[in-house]
Amino acid sequence: MTTAFRTTTPHMLRGSESYRSRILMGGLSGFESPIGLDRRDRMEALRTGDIGFVHSWDINTSVDGPGTRMTVFMSGCPLRCQYCQNPDTWRMRDGSPVYLKAMVAKIDRYKDLFKATGGGITFSGGESMMQPAFVSRVFRATKEMGVHTCLDTSGFLNANYTDEMIDDIDLCLLDVKSGDEETYHRVTGGTLAPTIAFGERLAARGTKIWIRFVLVPGLTDSVENVENVARICERFGDAVEHVDVLGFHQLGRPKWHELRIPYPLEDRKGPSKELRKRVRRQFQDHGFVVY
Numbered sequence: 001m002t003t004a005f006r007t008t009t010p011h012m013l014r015g016s017e018s019y020r021s022r023i024l025m026g027g028l029s030g031f032e033s034p035i036g037l038d039r040r041d042r043m044e045a046l047r048t049g050d051i052g053f054v055h056s057w058d059i060n061t062s063v064d065g066p067g068t069r070m071t072v073f074m075s076g077c078p079l080r081c082q083y084c085q086n087p088d089t090w091r092m093r094d095g096s097p098v099y100l101k102a103m104v105a106k107i108d109r110y111k112d113l114f115k116a117t118g119g120g121i122t123f124s125g126g127e128s129m130m131q132p133a134f135v136s137r138v139f140r141a142t143k144e145m146g147v148h149t150c151l152d153t154s155g156f157l158n159a160n161y162t163d164e165m166i167d168d169i170d171l172c173l174l175d176v177k178s179g180d181e182e183t184y185h186r187v188t189g190g191t192l193a194p195t196i197a198f199g200e201r202l203a204a205r206g207t208k209i210w211i212r213f214v215l216v217p218g219l220t221d222s223v224e225n226v227e228n229v230a231r232i233c234e235r236f237g238d239a240v241e242h243v244d245v246l247g248f249h250q251l252g253r254p255k256w257h258e259l260r261i262p263y264p265l266e267d268r269k270g271p272s273k274e275l276r277k278r279v280r281r282q283f284q285d286h287g288f289v290v291y
């Protein structure tokens with residue numbers, strides 16, 4: 001496995017230069033990998049959470065949650081977002097198997113740094129909820145260390161998470177990719193209802209939420225769609241601390257080309273200043289703090 005530094009997050013949080021400047025280290029080094037396990041044993045270990053398939057990890061500041069954080073990018077995603085920046089995370093088998101105990105030991109090594117900065121661990125992807133046993137067991141161990149936990153997800157796999165698992169999540173970066181089923185399906189290939197259900201469960205159990213909405217001209221930018229996203233966010237009440245409006249960009253295009261996957265947004269431009277302003281204003285009019 002080659003070292004996989006990211007240049008963008010899967011969910012388009014930052015441009016490459018800005019993001020790189022905040023990565024302190026990363027890749028997949030330092031984990032003992034269960035290479036010797038046969039396929040059946042691996043599947044069983046995946047089911048129990050003894051191993052997880054990981055694309056990469058890094059240590060960063062103020063990107064995937066508060067403070068200095070270790071962000072772990074899990075492999076595998078059931079959605080196929082037209083604007084995905086990391087299609088190389090879609091297939092779980094393309095990740096590297098990592099032992100639970102190795103991951104927990106890594107977090108333990110950095111725990112003083114996390115505590116001193118108000119940071120912690122973030123699971124991202126791909127779709128982090130595709131490997132619920134591994135992620136939730138790491139979170140349990142992390143909480144026992146007194147370290148902050150954050151899950152970056154679309155919520156599409158709501159059914160994979162029990163309430164007990166949710167109780168170990170301090171903060172969720174929840175992608176609300178569109179405001180109605182039809183647009184959501186066009187954007188992602190999936191369905192919207194599980195995202196709403198997951199957000200409502202998070203709110204009911206006291207987990208804080210940062211909403212992420214990717215603004216793509218001609219795809220997610222209609223006034224009606226943004227209004228519907230804002231109305232969905234209102235359903236989560238005070239759990240929502242802020243909304244991130246993330247402008248579409250083309251930094252992920254080379255990966256689609258490299259993987260020879262037809263890229264639906266080949267010539268799409270990012271949002272204009274005026275469009276960003278209008279969409280931010282729409283969320284603000286619903287009472288949200290918008291970044």
Ligand code: SF4
Nearest residue numbers: 077079080081084126
């Ligand atoms: S949910 Fe999956 S397909 Fe969509 S942007 Fe994230 S990793 Fe890509």
